[in-house]
Amino acid sequence: MRARSLAASVCVLPLLVMLAEAQKEQRQPLTEPQVEQIREAGIEPDERVKLYTKFLQEHVDSIKGLIPRIHSGARAKRMDDELQDLTALMDELGSNLDQYGERKADLRKSLKSLNESTPHWLDVLRDLPSEPGFDLSRKEALDSGKDLADEIAQLLKEQTDYFALHKDEKGQERAEPK
Numbered sequence: 001m002r003a004r005s006l007a008a009s010v011c012v013l014p015l016l017v018m019l020a021e022a023q024k025e026q027r028q029p030l031t032e033p034q035v036e037q038i039r040e041a042g043i044e045p046d047e048r049v050k051l052y053t054k055f056l057q058e059h060v061d062s063i064k065g066l067i068p069r070i071h072s073g074a075r076a077k078r079m080d081d082e083l084q085d086l087t088a089l090m091d092e093l094g095s096n097l098d099q100y101g102e103r104k105a106d107l108r109k110s111l112k113s114l115n116e117s118t119p120h121w122l123d124v125l126r127d128l129p130s131e132p133g134f135d136l137s138r139k140e141a142l143d144s145g146k147d148l149a150d151e152i153a154q155l156l157k158e159q160t161d162y163f164a165l166h167k168d169e170k171g172q173e174r175a176e177p178k
Contacts, residue, residue, distance in 0.1 A: 029085035029092075030055060045100045049110035052093040053117055059086040060121045067128065076133025083137035086121075090144040094151055101155050106163060111156045118149040 030038065034055055041047040063082050069075050100107055122145045128138055163169065 027081060027084060027088075029059070029088040045096075045103075045105040046107055046110045048096065049093070049100075049107055049114060052089065052096065053110065053114050056086065056089050056093070056121065057117060059089065060124050063128065064124055071131070073133070076131055079128075079131075080134040080137045083125075083134055083141045087137065087141045087144045090141070090148045094144075094148050097151055097155055101158065104162065104169065106159065106169070108156065108159050108163065111152055111159065115149075115152050115156055118145065118152060121145055122149065 028035075034051075037051055038048060041051055059082055063079065063086065066075060066079050066082065097107070122142065125138060125142045125145060130138070
């Protein structure tokens with residue numbers, strides 16, 4: 001009887017641990033008001049990209065603000081969190097750009113601004129002193145930033161070429177089927 005109880009406990013314990021882990025709250029890179037702003041701008045791709053650019057800049061400013069602080073476990077944790085949030089936002093923006101690019105939404109205006117901001121963000125990440133508490137997050141943020149910069153440059157070129165040939169579609173939010 002005891003052996004059965006022990007065996008049942010051994011089988012159930014991992015399930016309880018997984019359930020507890022699943023219930024832990026995941027970090028969200030945006031605040032509720034920021035999420036609401038993104039939702040409201042959802043039908044205007046250019047505005048949505050501008051908002052992402054603004055929110056990414058806010059995270060980069062937070063990271064820059066943490067650099068001169070006294071090195072502590074709390075600082076390293078906060079830096080790690082900010083870097084993870086920055087990475088998540090860059091990845092999310094990249095997904096949005098993929099979608100808008102397929103729809104032939106005219107993003108040239110916001111892409112130019114984003115294209116100018118991305119090198120500055122990458123410089124901040126490169127200049128960030130290496131510390132064990134956030135090295136992995138820093139590397140992931142750099143990789144994500146480089147991928148985003150490449151995607152922006154490619155999409156800006158594609159859009160410039162596309163709208164040079166399709167002047168009647170300039171300023172559109174999405175291509176309409178004909």
